[in-house]
């Protein structure tokens with residue numbers, strides 16, 4: 001292992017820069033050359049790389065987003081696109097690549113490894129959705145969840161003052177991690193997550209029960225699921241059923257930006273170090289993660305083929321604490 005590349009792919013996540021910084025510093029300390037590949041798989045296909053030295057990553061640990069930029073690249077879904085990427089990896093003379101991204105990024109990486117005899121590939125989980133199997137937390141989740149809790153706190157002030165029902169939609173394409181943890185921490189009255197069957201009748205009944213026992217306002221946290229903006233329809237139906245005024249707030253991309261929390265900086269640093277260590281141990285086709293406080297290596301295929309479950313205990317306590 002002499003020369004490695006690093007890229008960020010999929011949605012940006014706060015803490016990606018801490019991870020890039022850790023990869024660069026660990027690699028340089030071990031006499032490996034590092035190049036940054038710009039804009040995820042778009043840059044990999046184009047061979048768009050820049051040398052990364054100590055000055056490139058200095059003063060970046062506190063920055064949200066990704067200094068390498070990122071993309072969602074349609075061409076990588078095709079074998080032809082991935083073969084172009086493999087050819088570019090050869091041209092760039094890379095022995096290994098650290099891929100920082102989510103489950104889609106690792107799905108693409110697994111297919112790249114199957115299509116071509118290419119550089120060693122090691123993934124680092126980074127997604128505010130936290131939906132990657134093989135790690136308790138993904139880089140970026142903690143910052144996004146704290147952003148959602150702050151928003152819920154602010155909305156609670158106005159909800160209480162006006163005696164209103166609010167639907168707050170958080171991100172999480174097919175996963176309820178953000179909704180569950182921010183809902184518990186923000187004291188939400190109800191949760192709507194893709195992992196659970198939910199009906200307008202159930203939501204309405206729960207809110208009504210709260211009113212009967214003396215609540216004057218309520219907050220429902222909704223995971224966007226596959227349909228961002230779904231909260232507007234749900235809010236309309238619940239409002240009609242209860243004959244009670246409601247408002248909707250979609251947090252959207254607000255949750256993806258901002259300085260990473262301590263947890264995301266530490267996780268990014270740890271997993272960046274671990275990724276370079278894995279490459280030096282001649283591992284390939286795996287993702288580094290942290291499970292139960294231990295560093296782990298999970299085959300890339302498992303990271304997207306297996307479904308990461310929500311914390312059962314958090315799901316169990318929610319109905320008791322929300323009443």
Ligand SMILES: Nc1ncnc2c1ncn2[C@@H]1O[C@H](COP(=O)(O)OP(=O)(O)OP(=O)(O)O)[C@@H](O)[C@H]1O
Nearest residue numbers: 010011072073076077101102103104105107108127
């Ligand atoms: N099934 C797939 N086959 C080939 N490439 C894929 C596949 N899924 C995703 N990719 C590639 O990986 C990129 C990133 O995936 P995706 O957009 O799903 O984000 P992600 O890594 O899951 O991150 P996030 O959780 O933030 O959305 C895609 O734009 C595409 O280039």
Ligand SMILES: O=P(O)(O)OC[C@H]1O[C@](O)(CO)[C@@H](O)[C@@H]1O
Nearest residue numbers: 010011012127128129171172173
């Ligand atoms: O930036 P885009 O392409 O709008 O992606 C939005 C999606 O990305 C995620 O934020 C994950 O990064 C999902 O929760 C959301 O559905």
